[in-house]
Amino acid sequence: MPELPEVETIKLGLQKTIINKVITKFEAKDSKVVKFQPKNIENSKVKSIERRAKMLIINLNNDKSILIHLKLTGQLIWNMSDNGKIPDKFTRAIFYFNDGSRLFFNDLRRFGYIKLYSARDLENIPELKKLGPEPFSKDFSIEYLVQRAAKVKNRKVKQFIMDQEIISGIGNIYADESLFDAKILPTRKVKDIRLSEWKTLRESIIRILTLGIKYGGSSVDAYLDTFGNQGKMHQYLKVYRRTGQPCVGCSGKVERITLGGRGTHFCPKCQT
DNA sequence: GTACTTGTTGAACG
DNA sequence: TCGTTCAACAAGTA
Numbered sequence: 548m549p550e551l552p553e554v555e556t557i558k559l560g561l562q563k564t565i566i567n568k569v570i571t572k573f574e575a576k577d578s579k580v581v582k583f584q585p586k587n588i589e590n591s592k593v594k595s596i597e598r599r600a601k602m603l604i605i606n607l608n609n610d611k612s613i614l615i616h617l618k619l620t621g622q623l624i625w626n627m628s629d630n631g632k633i634p635d636k637f638t639r640a641i642f643y644f645n646d647g648s649r650l651f652f653n654d655l656r657r658f659g660y661i662k663l664y665s666a667r668d669l670e671n672i673p674e675l676k677k678l679g680p681e682p683f684s685k686d687f688s689i690e691y692l693v694q695r696a697a698k699v700k701n702r703k704v705k706q707f708i709m710d711q712e713i714i715s716g717i718g719n720i721y722a723d724e725s726l727f728d729a730k731i732l733p734t735r736k737v738k739d740i741r742l743s744e745w746k747t748l749r750e751s752i753i754r755i756l757t758l759g760i761k762y763g764g765s766s767v768d769a770y771l772d773t774f775g776n777q778g779k780m781h782q783y784l785k786v787y788r789r790t791g792q793p794c795v796g797c798s799g800k801v802e803r804i805t806l807g808g809r810g811t812h813f814c815p816k817c818q819t
Numbered sequence: 820g821t822a823c824t825t826g827t828t829g830a831a832c833g
Numbered sequence: 834t835c836g837t838t839c840a841a842c843a844a845g846t847a
Contacts, residue, residue, distance in 0.1 A: 548826080616827090619824080653839095699836070809826095
């Protein structure tokens with residue numbers, strides 16, 4: 548599942564591969580996934596690539612910006628030469644560049660999308676307008692967390708940190724891992740989290756996301772990076788999808804519950 | 820054949 | 834109006 552570390556890894560890959568290249572042709576194979584007319588980006592040059600929450604923004608030199616959300620199973624894979632595997636039946640769109648390289652948008656479940664906006668409208672579009680601060684920004688402070696938590700006292704802490712309007716970029720994997728790292732049970736209500744625990748949780752979120760970026764993301768499902776390679780972070784996950792296996796921190800076993808309709812993994816001995 | 824997987828949105832409820 | 838819960842979307846894997 549592409550969360551912040553996976554999307555950040557893809558961003559870094561795109562910065563190495565498609566900056567300053569001209570999109571000579573754009574092929575939209577699925578109108579559910581591509582929400583604009585291909586001719587609106589053809590013959591424009593890629594100026595810069597950004598990440599916001601779990602979304603990628605490709606800024607073009609015609610004052611337009613491409614917004615890409617990979618949702619559950621989206622991939623963005625760049626290939627200078629055809630490796631014979633891609634495109635396949637899950638390829639929903641193809642960018643063709645002036646040097647002969649191509650960027651494939653693959654999405655098995657078709658939840659992802661590619662949209663086009665005017666660069667100057669970007670701050671006010673629905674996808675970005677309500678997002679909470681990035682975990683690596685100074686706005687992601689203890690004071691901010693406490694202040695937001697005060698407004699949703701009875702919410703469970705896992706649902707709180709996964710809320711994109713509160714913090715940008717945390718999904719199911721990194722929520723479970725951050726809470727394990729902070730030794731906090733995912734079911735705790737935010738009104739019962741002490742100040743010292745907020746401090747720990749904030750540090751754990753930053754540490755786990757940093758680790759995720761360092762290892763190039765978690766390939767627990769369909770995730771691949773810009774070059775078609777798996778990440779390595781799933782080798783270091785301590786609770787996510789490790790139900791019934793021994794806890795790495797104690798003699799207990801990892802348990803699984805459903806919280807907010809999502810699989811939630813934790814160690815009942817290490818986390819309190 | 821059935822259960823399970825998840826990011827986001829919007830409906831429904833109190 | 835607000836907070837919260839839940840279904841829906843999709844299609845593969847176990």
